[in-house]
Amino acid sequence: MNRGLRMPLAMLAAPLAFFVAFFLAPLAVVILASLSDTANAWTLEQYVRVLADRYHWEVILVTFRIACLTTLVSLLLGYPLAWYLTRMVRWRAWRRVCVILLVVPMFTSNIVRSFGWMVLLGRKGLLNQTLLDGGLIDRPLRLLGTETGILIGMVYVLLPFMVLAIGNALSRLDASHELASADLGAPPRATFFHVILPLTLPGVISGCIMVFTLAVSAYVTPALLSGGRISVLSMLIFQQYSSVFDFHYGGALSVVLLIFTLVMVGFAGRIGRTRGDA
Amino acid sequence: MPARLLLRLVAWATLAYLLLPLLVILGASLTASPYLAFPPQGWTLDWYRQMLADPSYRAAFATSSQLALAATVLAVLLSVPAALAIARYRFPGRQAASALLMSPLVLPHIVLGAALLQFGGYFGLVRSFPALLIGHTVIVAPFVLRAVLTLLTPEQRALEEASYDLGASPWSTFWRVVLPQIRPGIVTGSIFAFISSWINVELSVFNTSTALNTIPVKLFNYVQYTIDPLIAAVSGATIVAAVLAILVLDFIGLDLLPDRK
Numbered sequence: 001m002n003r004g005l006r007m008p009l010a011m012l013a014a015p016l017a018f019f020v021a022f023f024l025a026p027l028a029v030v031i032l033a034s035l036s037d038t039a040n041a042w043t044l045e046q047y048v049r050v051l052a053d054r055y056h057w058e059v060i061l062v063t064f065r066i067a068c069l070t071t072l073v074s075l076l077l078g079y080p081l082a083w084y085l086t087r088m089v090r091w092r093a094w095r096r097v098c099v100i101l102l103v104v105p106m107f108t109s110n111i112v113r114s115f116g117w118m119v120l121l122g123r124k125g126l127l128n129q130t131l132l133d134g135g136l137i138d139r140p141l142r143l144l145g146t147e148t149g150i151l152i153g154m155v156y157v158l159l160p161f162m163v164l165a166i167g168n169a170l171s172r173l174d175a176s177h178e179l180a181s182a183d184l185g186a187p188p189r190a191t192f193f194h195v196i197l198p199l200t201l202p203g204v205i206s207g208c209i210m211v212f213t214l215a216v217s218a219y220v221t222p223a224l225l226s227g228g229r230i231s232v233l234s235m236l237i238f239q240q241y242s243s244v245f246d247f248h249y250g251g252a253l254s255v256v257l258l259i260f261t262l263v264m265v266g267f268a269g270r271i272g273r274t275r276g277d278a
Numbered sequence: 279m280p281a282r283l284l285l286r287l288v289a290w291a292t293l294a295y296l297l298l299p300l301l302v303i304l305g306a307s308l309t310a311s312p313y314l315a316f317p318p319q320g321w322t323l324d325w326y327r328q329m330l331a332d333p334s335y336r337a338a339f340a341t342s343s344q345l346a347l348a349a350t351v352l353a354v355l356l357s358v359p360a361a362l363a364i365a366r367y368r369f370p371g372r373q374a375a376s377a378l379l380m381s382p383l384v385l386p387h388i389v390l391g392a393a394l395l396q397f398g399g400y401f402g403l404v405r406s407f408p409a410l411l412i413g414h415t416v417i418v419a420p421f422v423l424r425a426v427l428t429l430l431t432p433e434q435r436a437l438e439e440a441s442y443d444l445g446a447s448p449w450s451t452f453w454r455v456v457l458p459q460i461r462p463g464i465v466t467g468s469i470f471a472f473i474s475s476w477i478n479v480e481l482s483v484f485n486t487s488t489a490l491n492t493i494p495v496k497l498f499n500y501v502q503y504t505i506d507p508l509i510a511a512v513s514g515a516t517i518v519a520a521v522l523a524i525l526v527l528d529f530i531g532l533d534l535l536p537d538r539k
């Protein structure tokens with residue numbers, strides 16, 4: 001064997017074997033199951049079942065709408081917060097406290113965080129009580145079991161990922177670019193849109209990919225905040241594997257989710273690359 | 279300047295939004311009422327006492343900790359050599375190997391959990407600690423790989439080669455030069471790996487049972503049917519654990535969001 005190949009191969013043998021056996025092989029089993037029926041004959045029947053049914057299209061649409069809105073809202077809230085943390089906070093101790101506040105949710109389970117929102121968003125929850133007492137609404141808002149409720153919980157769970165991705169890009173930004181732009185007479189707004197935003201775009205995109213992929217496949221948060229009224233793709237998948245035990249049909253649903261995720265990741269990566277070259 | 283003030287207000291509101299649900303849980307876990315109440319009605323630590331007295335919670339905490347620790351150790355053992363091979367050598371299939379080892383970061387965990395359940399079924403490897411460990415190792419290994427890879431820079435390489443030039447063996451170069459250089463990456467990666475395993479539901483939910491349960495899955499199954507101060511106390515305990523972990527990280531000087539240069 002080529003001498004230059006022996007070392008890397010020896011070092012990669014164990015990790016690659018582990019991933020082939022416990023990652024690729026199980027995924028292959030799912031894909032094969034999705035292409036066959038209970039009699040183990042090859043068929044595309046499972047996909048026809050998924051894609052020919054209006055209900056599934058609605059679930060797919062809801063899943064995507066929630067994931068896209070979660071990404072958008074996280075970006076709109078995350079950019080200002082990242083900006084504030086990296087460029088506006090003067091007092092170091094307060095900055096440390098802020099970063100800790102940002103990271104604590106990341107270190108707690110989705111369950112715990114969603115549970116907090118179940119308490120807050122309920123009919124008699126803190127939010128409704130406050131709004132009622134303040135005379136802002138006449139009767140409690142229904143938030144649990146609506147897409148708005150799921151969105152509030154999802155943004156909450158995923159926002160820290162966005163803030164860290166953008167914050168890292170902002171903190172690496174070379175101050176001389178902005179100074180040059182300002183020296184050349186650009187107003188702050190123009191400097192932001194023509195200099196800072198394009199330079200932090202890779203961070204924005206990696207944050208968006210992270211948030212979107214986690215949102216589109218999220219199970220716990222939608223399951224807890226939907227109150228059984230709304231279904232997303234991951235909930236259908238879980239149902240097939242945990243109670244219906246139809247691995248063929250569940251496999252087809254899993255492959256649909258996988259494909260959607262990979263297409264979005266590839267698409268976002270492409271935007272990042274073309275903009276990065278420009 | 280109004281724009282700056284607006285930005286500041288948005289940032290503060292967002293921070294409050296991040297803090298609110300955690301405060302609600304911690305508050306609700308201290309209520310003296312027999313039902314969940316926020317603001318708490320009277321103060322008591324009874325719910326925490328009740329949690330500690332329940333062997334099933336103690337067992338779940340133990341399972342979660344052992345699982346996270348074992349998965350992290352396994353992830354380090356697999357990812358450190360992989361990172362060195364990927365950063366040091368040019369060989370055919372290098373990109374593919376790296377993509378494969380990183381892909382659990384973007385693939386839906388629920389799909390992987392389902393896949394491992396079905397796959398494990400062929401070998402009788404379901405609802406057992408090894409089944410949980412395998413799945414958790416797959417999803418946490420990329421954190422270590424990514425953290426170590428970012429430290430394997432050309433500057434790091436130069437020191438490694440200096441060590442060889444000075445006559446050190448590969449073994450002693452690894453222990454005395456490379457390992458100290460990548461140690462911060464191993465530490466950061468391990469922390470993210472440990473946490474991701476510790477809080478995972480999507481993967482564990484397929485391979486847990488009443489006898490073998492992790493804390494998040496136990497919470498998940500409970501919260502769907504009953505909401506009481508006891509469950510708030512269990513959640514509160516995990517929040518306290520998270521805060522302690524972060525304070526330790528802060529203390530050892532890990533900066534999650536680097537300061538501006």
